[in-house]
Amino acid sequence: xxxxxxxPRPLAIALLIALPVSPRVxxxxxxxxxxxxxxxxxxxxxxxxxxxxxxxxxxxxxPVNVHQMTLAWAFQTGQTQQIKATPIxxxxxxxxxxxxxxxxxxxxxxxxxxxxTYPANDxxxxxxxxxxxxKDFVYLTTPDAHLIALDARDGKVKWNIxxxxxKRGYWSxxxxxxxxxxxxxxVSGDFDNLPGILRSFDAETGKPQWTFHSTPPPGTPxxxxxxxxxxxxxxxxxxxxxxxxxxxxxxxxxxxxNGAMRPGDNRWTGSIVALNPDTxxxxxxxxxxxxxxxxxxxxxxxVLVDRDFGGQPRKLLLQASRNGYYFVLDRTNGKNLLTAPxxxxxxxxxxxxxxxxxxxxxxxxxRDGRLVAPDEAGGTNxxxxxxxxxxxxxxxxxxxxxxxxxxxxxxxxxxxxxASPAVYGRGVLRAIDYQTGRTRWNHDLHGGAGAAGVLxxxxxxxxxxDSAGSALALRTSxxxxxxxxxxxxxxxxxxxxxxxxxxxxxxGGGSALYAFALAAP
Amino acid sequence: MTSLHLMNLVHLVHPTRLRTFCALCLVSxxxxxxxxxxxxxxxxxxxxxxxxxxxxxxPREQVEAGRVRFAAQCGFCHGxxxxxxxxxxxxxxxxxxxxxxxxxxxxxxxxxxxxxxGMPAFTLPDAELAAxxxxxxxxxxxxxxxxxxxxxVDPSDLQSGNADAGRRFFDxxxxxxxxxxxxxxxxxxxLQGLALLQRMLNPAAGRGAGSGxxxxxxxxxxxxxxxxxxxxTYRDEFTIAITDASGWxxxxxxxxxxxxxxxxxxxxxxxxxxxxxxxMHNVLAYLQTLK
Numbered sequence: 001x002x003x004x005x006x007x008p009r010p011l012a013i014a015l016l017i018a019l020p021v022s023p024r025v026x027x028x029x030x031x032x033x034x035x036x037x038x039x040x041x042x043x044x045x046x047x048x049x050x051x052x053x054x055x056x057x058x059x060x061x062x063p064v065n066v067h068q069m070t071l072a073w074a075f076q077t078g079q080t081q082q083i084k085a086t087p088i089x090x091x092x093x094x095x096x097x098x099x100x101x102x103x104x105x106x107x108x109x110x111x112x113x114x115x116x117t118y119p120a121n122d123x124x125x126x127x128x129x130x131x132x133x134x135k136d137f138v139y140l141t142t143p144d145a146h147l148i149a150l151d152a153r154d155g156k157v158k159w160n161i162x163x164x165x166x167k168r169g170y171w172s173x174x175x176x177x178x179x180x181x182x183x184x185x186x187v188s189g190d191f192d193n194l195p196g197i198l199r200s201f202d203a204e205t206g207k208p209q210w211t212f213h214s215t216p217p218p219g220t221p222x223x224x225x226x227x228x229x230x231x232x233x234x235x236x237x238x239x240x241x242x243x244x245x246x247x248x249x250x251x252x253x254x255x256x257x258n259g260a261m262r263p264g265d266n267r268w269t270g271s272i273v274a275l276n277p278d279t280x281x282x283x284x285x286x287x288x289x290x291x292x293x294x295x296x297x298x299x300x301x302x303v304l305v306d307r308d309f310g311g312q313p314r315k316l317l318l319q320a321s322r323n324g325y326y327f328v329l330d331r332t333n334g335k336n337l338l339t340a341p342x343x344x345x346x347x348x349x350x351x352x353x354x355x356x357x358x359x360x361x362x363x364x365x366x367r368d369g370r371l372v373a374p375d376e377a378g379g380t381n382x383x384x385x386x387x388x389x390x391x392x393x394x395x396x397x398x399x400x401x402x403x404x405x406x407x408x409x410x411x412x413x414x415x416x417x418x419a420s421p422a423v424y425g426r427g428v429l430r431a432i433d434y435q436t437g438r439t440r441w442n443h444d445l446h447g448g449a450g451a452a453g454v455l456x457x458x459x460x461x462x463x464x465x466d467s468a469g470s471a472l473a474l475r476t477s478x479x480x481x482x483x484x485x486x487x488x489x490x491x492x493x494x495x496x497x498x499x500x501x502x503x504x505x506x507x508g509g510g511s512a513l514y515a516f517a518l519a520a521p
Numbered sequence: 522m523t524s525l526h527l528m529n530l531v532h533l534v535h536p537t538r539l540r541t542f543c544a545l546c547l548v549s550x551x552x553x554x555x556x557x558x559x560x561x562x563x564x565x566x567x568x569x570x571x572x573x574x575x576x577x578x579x580p581r582e583q584v585e586a587g588r589v590r591f592a593a594q595c596g597f598c599h600g601x602x603x604x605x606x607x608x609x610x611x612x613x614x615x616x617x618x619x620x621x622x623x624x625x626x627x628x629x630x631x632x633x634x635x636x637x638x639g640m641p642a643f644t645l646p647d648a649e650l651a652a653x654x655x656x657x658x659x660x661x662x663x664x665x666x667x668x669x670x671x672x673x674v675d676p677s678d679l680q681s682g683n684a685d686a687g688r689r690f691f692d693x694x695x696x697x698x699x700x701x702x703x704x705x706x707x708x709x710x711x712l713q714g715l716a717l718l719q720r721m722l723n724p725a726a727g728r729g730a731g732s733g734x735x736x737x738x739x740x741x742x743x744x745x746x747x748x749x750x751x752x753x754t755y756r757d758e759f760t761i762a763i764t765d766a767s768g769w770x771x772x773x774x775x776x777x778x779x780x781x782x783x784x785x786x787x788x789x790x791x792x793x794x795x796x797x798x799x800x801m802h803n804v805l806a807y808l809q810t811l812k
Contacts (some may be wrong), residue, residue, distance in 0.1 A: 080634075080644045122589040124599035143593060161706070193608065204742075344794070362798065369683040369718065370798050376607070402793045404718070406674050418607075419672045419717065423792055424723045446757040448639075468757035484759060 026391045029135035030038030032091045032178050036241055041493040043089040046130055046175040048439040051304040052238035052286060059459040060503035061259055061518060066461060066473045066483045068518055072504060075513040082491040083508030085130035086175065089497050095138055096513055099125040102140050104155060108499055110515060114155040118142050123171040130175035132183065134203040141172035145187055149206060161206045163187055168193055175236045177204060179246065184232040185202055191345040192414045193254045193265060196231030199404035210280030214250040214268045227263035235299040235382060243332060245275040247317060251297035257365045257407045257418025259293040266291055270298045272319060274334060284334035289323045290356055293364050294405060295376045295420060296323040301384050309337055310434060318394040318434055320385055322378030326437040340437030341380030342430060344400040347372050365407035365418045375403025377422040377449050384453035384493040388476050393431040393440055395462055399449040401425030427467045441479040453493025463505055465490020471507045486515050562794045571619035573701050579655035587656030603660040612657050613664035624654040676714030677806060687807030690800050694792060698785060700730040701811050709812045718805050722793065725786050739763045744777055753782060
């Protein structure tokens, strides 16, 4: 609207008349229905599709020829900030972000088409996960918790709205999720005692549609949070169109390490929740970390898989969670089918009859410290896993780690409220059998926790990055390295697409984006 | 998110939160065992952070500008108040900040990063860097004038162990590589509190060169049969790199050589899965006697 107001009125009217019939808009915009079955020349949403499997049907690059993969192009952001965003590809254009920055890049050549820079602000500039695209809109969340809609063609701002109040401590790194005309946006906010919110906006107008509270504003009658705040939904969820359910992982409670002032389970923190995307109504919740006192959110990707489980076809939801446990749920009703550790853990005293690990009180933060596995960074984290249907493996960037946890009353009841120094951690790419939770293979990442997510392809390849600065291609069946390139630390999840008959794999290395493909003339 | 070494954390208690804070202290007397409750009264002077060597004054506007830039660029890891956040150190207790004079130490570090510890390099305009430095010093000045804190672990908190039990555990689990009169002589004079506990659990943790952290020794055998020894500088799936006896960097593709890494750390890593919390506190109590 602002854009139109700034041009002479007759021209504005002409534009208004011209826009709806412009063939460019009609042919180039992203119909949200395309997200139900994304084309192979696109990566139109954070996880590639609604399932969160990050598995591609493309097969041009194979275990046999992957060693011939070579650089097709590189895009230098010219920034020092690491790329942590999943690139989004629509209509031959890649959109990639760092905090306050959005670039539109030609997916064939790596050339910049346009760049948008958000004004300087004091929100946390810790990372950014990426954009969402709807018709000719591109959406960017900001460190001060705004949501900006831009014209996908030229990066001009269409509107700018507030998601949550940054002055209270909210910020956003979120890649929104588009479901029909709903633009679903999450925020972060661990350093202050803030209610957990997920919001939906009209994708065209930015008008608020609904807000889901994982923890209610303090004082809400009938609250089940036990006095906890937090539970921020800072990662992008997944969606089952048949059930019309949106699945999101919720964050840890606040105050983070002080559990005494928020007794009970603190629902719905540390949980997987299923929501109606039209209303934000809770269909069901499953708490993977009741009464967390270790900063273990359950924000990790809820991966949706339709497969046999226990000899019966099921609609499954898989999550390798930050608390070190792997969960299989029936996603129609949230009932637990399996709970098994996938990383080093020593904090639970039992798995209850609902499948929830119950914290051992002796491992809660204490004045003299407790040695706890995993550490604050968790058994995994934001880095996306991938499900490979051919092998039935969930490939996870795991972290076997120990940390110390301290809490004493002097630490108070606000924000972090304790201390949680890391002791030791080792990053391992771990392939988990989806039915048993058992490890099929490990691939050492040669360092601490990895930063890279995982991509699998139907040809039997796994793409990721190690902790030492290499992009990797592995054989999915056994984890053997088949290719590598020392592009720098991969901080995002790789994507793949096919354009003009050529398959590309794109990874972020440091602050640059690299596209690899089989050698071409 | 990233998790690195949070050490010596401290935070100012916000005045408006004092009331709830004190209310919680009362609760604590009920919840915390008596032996712990007594330890909350250690002298704050015993755990004072490194003091600023060269007192510095900054204009209020510069400090406020720095507050905004610091929050945006540094706040997630180091806390909005510079007293520690998710993964980063408490800068108000940092020895480097104590020695800094108007950015002499801070600015080069911000520009180069500490990538081995997860801190990226930053390219920021000089004025922004100067403002960030002003803010850090202002926060440190305020921290020095306040006792106690929200995220600090005091040496007095770490006195729950039994030194005799710790010595027995040490004799069984640690004495193969360590001796109280040898490598550990005087360890408690060099390291105290959380720093000693972290070094005990993981000798590779700590504050970088010169602090006595363990560096693995490596012997590489090349295809021609030459054996080269040195200390490990870098190792991944594809490359092994050492600093040789003359101080030169040398590296080889891992597929072309054989090598052995004498990594004392491995025994410590295995021990992490064996310690009970009582064992850990007992061994720490024993090490605290080695002054």
